[in-house]
Amino acid sequence: MAELLNCPHCGSIFVQNSVRDVCEACYKAEQIQFETVYTYIRKRENRTATSEQVIEDTGIEKELLIKFIRTGKLKLAQFPNLGYPCAKCSTLIREGKLCGSCNSNLKGQLDTLAKEEARNQSVKSGNTFFIKR
Template sequence: MELKTCEECGRTFAAENGRTLCKRCFDKKIDNDFKLVRDYLYDHPGADIKEVADETGVDEAVILKLLKQDRIEVVEEANTLLRCEKCGKSIKSGRLCDDCKKMDTMKQMRDVRDQMKENLDKSQEANKNSVSYHSR
């Protein structure tokens, strides 16, 4: 990681992935890009990613990031732009389709249940092996 000077505000920051903006300015730019994209899509529903990028000046990668963050969504049913990261099914926003989200949630719940059961078993075993004294 190297120290760089932010192109926008002049602050020194630890640069990651070749960034030229500090986190504050980068986040501000993303928010401004989001507003441009949102406003364009409001006036032009159904526009594809290339059209939005060309008309707003927002990079296609940023638009994809906004889709994955659930800040915007694809409105067409025949979406080929965004796919579920697990099964490849077409999705409107985010990273996973509804089915894969449910499966992930169920898996997390099973993992928590199994961990709780394991902790309970250990606790019961420790209590069984411990000596306790009672006064009369």
């Protein structure tokens, strides 16, 4: 369902839909910037450019480049050195929201929590006996 929002860039009111998260004017400006970035990285000598090089050479904002990558407008398979930051530690990644290290750390914490909850549940159910010495 569409709803009225203020554009995060210019503050004007627009109807949000599943395609756009900014107003029409800002969307058109983003499309122009996308064309600039895509033209830049399509050149053979720029295909191996890093995110920082693309930002520096095109003048695009870092957040907008990340948005293009996350929404799938820029396919990372074609550009091997592009990436976006991990949500936790800001390491450059190419898929998902977390890098491998943060992901395994989070899984370890969840496993530990599950074991603690299982232990607490067994104590509450009365299956555990305590011996006084």
